[in-house]
Amino acid sequence: MAIRIAEKKDFEAIKKLVKAHAKFEKAGTLSNNSLNRLSNYIFNIDVVECLVVELNDEIVGYATFMKQFSTWNANYYIYLDCLFLNEQTRGKGIGTQIMDSIKIYAKSINCSEIQWQTPDFNKKAIDFYNKIGGKSKSKERFCLNIW
Known part of the structure; x- marks a missing residue:
């Protein structure tokens, strides 16, 4: 297994994981336009860092x-x-x-x-974050769509 910086060749696998993550968190369907912008931010603009988990030549998490x-x-x-890690890992x-x-x-x-942050229904993630020493902050997250 390797945890490494994502490369452009990983993006198809990352897209699948991002879609699975959004579905898992009940966030709805992601548009192809959003996913294409994500690629640009990760690989061209360098706004966000992206790590991938590679296991047996397969990207299983990010x-x-x-x-x-x-x-x-x-x-x-x-x-x-x-x-996010796929279910099997x-x-x-x-x-x-990764942390x-x-x-x-x-x-x-x-x-x-x-x-x-993580959704309050994701009890396994909450247990994991507590186990590694994370401290919960009581706040509500808001979103205001402007376009």
Whole structure:
């Protein structure tokens, strides 16, 4: 198994995982236009970092994250937007390895914290995040579509 930075050749597999992730989180169907923009942000604009998990020449998971700023901490942090593993690879310690890779990256760019969210119905993810030392913040997330 390898956890590595995504390459353009991985994008078809990433798209399948992103679609499965959206379905798992009951987020609806993703448009091809959105997925094409994602490719551009990962590989061309360099706004978001994307790790993939490769097992036996197959991409079985991914994580996307980016550097953001916290006004209250007056410091940068890493925002983990997505972490998803296919069903067959969950519970094998791969999520912990992905988080360790993101920690190393965060430290390398002087970020002292990683933040993320998960739906309240995703009890397995909540248990995993608690197990690795994550602390829950009580906040509601809002979305305002403007176009």
